[in-house]
Amino acid sequence: KTVFVMNGPNLNLLGKRQPEIYGSDTLEDVANNCSRVAAEFGLEVRSLQSNHEGQIIDWIHEAREAAVGIILNPGAFTHTSVAILDALNAFEGPVFEVHISQVHKREAFRHHSYVSMRADGIIVGCGIEGYELAMRRMGTLVGG
Numbered sequence: 001k002t003v004f005v006m007n008g009p010n011l012n013l014l015g016k017r018q019p020e021i022y023g024s025d026t027l028e029d030v031a032n033n034c035s036r037v038a039a040e041f042g043l044e045v046r047s048l049q050s051n052h053e054g055q056i057i058d059w060i061h062e063a064r065e066a067a068v069g070i071i072l073n074p075g076a077f078t079h080t081s082v083a084i085l086d087a088l089n090a091f092e093g094p095v096f097e098v099h100i101s102q103v104h105k106r107e108a109f110r111h112h113s114y115v116s117m118r119a120d121g122i123i124v125g126c127g128i129e130g131y132e133l134a135m136r137r138m139g140t141l142v143g144g
């Protein structure tokens with residue numbers, strides 16, 4: 001059983017990009033932490049990142065066959081992408097939305113998320129630990 005951990009635009013720069021907001025850990029750290037937690041539940045992880053909306057949509061389509069669940073930080077597409085919401089609505093397993101920063105303490109344009117209309121759970125403002133928290137919940141739902 002595989003969980004897709006997907007990250008959207010600019011998150012390839014995690015650790016270097018605005019570390020005062022997003023911290024100094026990298027996406028590789030996120031991937032390693034997710035794999036470690038997933039293994040506790042007998043789950044595998046495929047870690048994916050793209051700066052391109054269409055690529056993220058294609059991966060969500062692939063997840064229909066290849067994944068039991070999705071953990072997604074859509075980056076700025078969170079606030080703009082009806083197309084990612086539509087793609088997630090075509091996926092049947094659990095979906096968790098993660099934001100590293102506490103978006104509700106930030107600019108008003110970050111307060112609305114299209115993805116939240118589909119997410120089974122949302123973890124916001126817990127730094128990169130949010131991915132592990134999401135993975136634990138995923139494990140409870142689909143692991144074992």
Ligand code: DQA
Nearest residue numbers: 073075076098099100101110
């Ligand atoms: C983010 C929050 C978004 O508003 C922002 O555009 C990002 C990262 C977060 O993880 O805190 O790229 O999703």
